[in-house]
Amino acid sequence: MDTSRRAFVKALSALPVEILTSRKLPSSSTLAATRRRPASLTEIRWPKPIGSPVLESTRPAIENSRDVFTHVDRIVEVAAWMGYEDLAMPEYPVPSGVQSTAPNDVVDLILVANSIDTAFTDFKTHVKFQVDYEGQHTSDSDAMFACLNRAMHNGLPILDGRFLAKVTRPELEKIFAGNIEMPMLDEKLEVLHQVGSVLAGKYEGRFHNFIKSGPPLLYDGGNGLVERMAKEFPRFNDVSPYDGREIKFYKLAQLGLWFAWATYRKDGPVQLNDVEKMTTFPDYIVPVALRLLGINSYSPELEHVIDTYQLIPRDSTQEVEIRAHSIYATALLREEINKIRPADLQVIIPQVNERLWTHYHTTFWPHHLTKTIMY
Amino acid sequence: MLAAAGGNPLRQAAGANPSDVNLGGVKSDASPRWPKPIGSPVLDSLRPVIENSRDVHTHVDKIVEVAGWMAYEELPMPEYHLPAGVGVNDPNEAIDFIMVADVIDTAFTDFSTHVKFTTEYAGQHWSDSEAEFACLKRAMDNGIPILDGNFLAKVTRQQLNEIFSGNIEMPMLDEKLAVLHQVGPVLAEKYNGRFSNFIRSCPPRLYDNGKGIIDRLVVEFPRFNDVSQYDGHEIKLYKLPQLGIWFVYASLHPSGKFQLEDIGAMTAFADYIVPVALRLLGITSYSPALEHAINTYQMIPRDSTQEIEIRAHCIYATALLREEVNKIRPADKQIIIPQIDARLWMPYHTTFWPHHLTKTIMY
Numbered sequence: 018m019d020t021s022r023r024a025f026v027k028a029l030s031a032l033p034v035e036i037l038t039s040r041k042l043p044s045s046s047t048l049a050a051t052r053r054r055p056a057s058l059t060e061i062r063w064p065k066p067i068g069s070p071v072l073e074s075t076r077p078a079i080e081n082s083r084d085v086f087t088h089v090d091r092i093v094e095v096a097a098w099m100g101y102e103d104l105a106m107p108e109y110p111v112p113s114g115v116q117s118t119a120p121n122d123v124v125d126l127i128l129v130a131n132s133i134d135t136a137f138t139d140f141k142t143h144v145k146f147q148v149d150y151e152g153q154h155t156s157d158s159d160a161m162f163a164c165l166n167r168a169m170h171n172g173l174p175i176l177d178g179r180f181l182a183k184v185t186r187p188e189l190e191k192i193f194a195g196n197i198e199m200p201m202l203d204e205k206l207e208v209l210h211q212v213g214s215v216l217a218g219k220y221e222g223r224f225h226n227f228i229k230s231g232p233p234l235l236y237d238g239g240n241g242l243v244e245r246m247a248k249e250f251p252r253f254n255d256v257s258p259y260d261g262r263e264i265k266f267y268k269l270a271q272l273g274l275w276f277a278w279a280t281y282r283k284d285g286p287v288q289l290n291d292v293e294k295m296t297t298f299p300d301y302i303v304p305v306a307l308r309l310l311g312i313n314s315y316s317p318e319l320e321h322v323i324d325t326y327q328l329i330p331r332d333s334t335q336e337v338e339i340r341a342h343s344i345y346a347t348a349l350l351r352e353e354i355n356k357i358r359p360a361d362l363q364v365i366i367p368q369v370n371e372r373l374w375t376h377y378h379t380t381f382w383p384h385h386l387t388k389t390i391m392y
Numbered sequence: 393m394l395a396a397a398g399g400n401p402l403r404q405a406a407g408a409n410p411s412d413v414n415l416g417g418v419k420s421d422a423s424p425r426w427p428k429p430i431g432s433p434v435l436d437s438l439r440p441v442i443e444n445s446r447d448v449h450t451h452v453d454k455i456v457e458v459a460g461w462m463a464y465e466e467l468p469m470p471e472y473h474l475p476a477g478v479g480v481n482d483p484n485e486a487i488d489f490i491m492v493a494d495v496i497d498t499a500f501t502d503f504s505t506h507v508k509f510t511t512e513y514a515g516q517h518w519s520d521s522e523a524e525f526a527c528l529k530r531a532m533d534n535g536i537p538i539l540d541g542n543f544l545a546k547v548t549r550q551q552l553n554e555i556f557s558g559n560i561e562m563p564m565l566d567e568k569l570a571v572l573h574q575v576g577p578v579l580a581e582k583y584n585g586r587f588s589n590f591i592r593s594c595p596p597r598l599y600d601n602g603k604g605i606i607d608r609l610v611v612e613f614p615r616f617n618d619v620s621q622y623d624g625h626e627i628k629l630y631k632l633p634q635l636g637i638w639f640v641y642a643s644l645h646p647s648g649k650f651q652l653e654d655i656g657a658m659t660a661f662a663d664y665i666v667p668v669a670l671r672l673l674g675i676t677s678y679s680p681a682l683e684h685a686i687n688t689y690q691m692i693p694r695d696s697t698q699e700i701e702i703r704a705h706c707i708y709a710t711a712l713l714r715e716e717v718n719k720i721r722p723a724d725k726q727i728i729i730p731q732i733d734a735r736l737w738m739p740y741h742t743t744f745w746p747h748h749l750t751k752t753i754m755y
Contacts, residue, residue, distance in 0.1 A: 098672040102739035309461040382464040
């Protein structure tokens, strides 16, 4: 089965480029026509190790991809102009309207919110979750933060795992009262019950106690923060099988720690001495940016599925490939960008992630649709 | 140094240039594609430069390619922030502040030492034009009437040096002083000292057969008459008059306090940075001679053909890029050229890639 699919892909890559580019392609057909096909499978360029089990684990998906391709020559081309951009280390403000600005409380809020930072758009109606609170109209994850702030101002201890472990569906409905029922409310309820129980049982109910209970590292032979999040809180165990191998993504575990770290950096409750091991946060948007920039391309089948808003199942090879190529391509893009930049302006991958995400998160170009609690 | 008639993109001098894109034949210089008219005398004036360029070339196929990914970005209307408190209860104060800052919004980097002007204000560190803003606000806090043309007309070098106290003497301080002495008396004599009175005396248009805001700015305040001669033609660039009015519009229009009927006639603000963005994206390319001059930090004289070409292609290429971007975007997401300008300026204004160096009060 596997060999025949690979053979099919090889045959596909030998098709005349006009067939592959006959669909509406945002990058100009001039570019597509002059671009080389992906390097043959045996000569895939691999980024230098950054000490990330996530990046290392994606190799089987990159080497055997059926539907997603990364074009290294295009990465070099994009780096040649993106490398001269500011690409500043993001400085996240403390979420607005918080009840308490004590750093431990802010970190707890960030990590509680992060644990339910999944779809905010109804999969059927495509309506976004929106809330008006204290004169501000917010949508998406901003609306979620507004709801959490509102709950705290109403005296609900939503930072406390003992509360989250037992919160009821009607209570959660009320917390997330907005224009529509919060998308995936049942899944979010289940996540809070799971996360709340672990926090209550081991960390006096609070995420910052979890952070303090281990070394300030993402990875540390199983004791790092990402490793422990994935192990102790199953909802963060964002892995997928691919040809019998386990591919690690750890999107929300990495993103939550990144937000918590980048809000305070050196002076905050979350210290990360190996922050350079962060990969991109493989979501819906970064793949769109890579696809539009011509760094990734898709098989006609996958292109069609995305353009017609069909759901792509969680753990399907298509979903795994989209996400694995996000991690792989951004690692290479960062490498090429750093070749251009002077020593004092070197970047880490989340800065590239930020650059791609901010430019495209409101795009009208369709992104893939997958129903999951992992991103 | 005549030139590149036709096909050779001449891009090899740039080491980091995205050079492996097939440019697929640069159009003959005789028939460049021209953007649809937007009602801008600036854009309309550029044609002799674009058609006869020696050192700068625009690659229309590359514009189409860049639009193919840029069009899907958000490309928001930029939001500008005045220093805290300025114009909060008085839109006219916001206009006065923006326009006074705009008349002296020229080089903030010392041409010999390459040190940037910085200052401390309100517990924060500011540089470049933000430092200029901070100095002006600090002067207001200290009761200095810097928004009043009667004061500006007579401000002394010593006073100005104190207003702009920072890490170094404000670059081009004498030129800035001369500009204020020119602008101040006009404001004092005709507009009761205030730019807001000038603007409120104009129809709500940039251009109106000589009566529009830009039309009159360049006539009544010669420091805004940003034009150059090229092969006997007058080329209009109007960087600072357009930028000042754009800043006023972007600050006050969202709250309904300032209207312009022809905001779509705004072009890019031809400065040092937008040409860098276009050059890095491969939309423009330079002759080896110009490339070398820029990369070795040589001064490019004001009004030289090289300087005019850099700026003219900046305005021309962004007009075409906006056109291509709008072809892709839905009707409710159409953009105007200053949104492209902001998109190019923002990520590159701190770039370490060298920009051209020209000593001028025009940008």
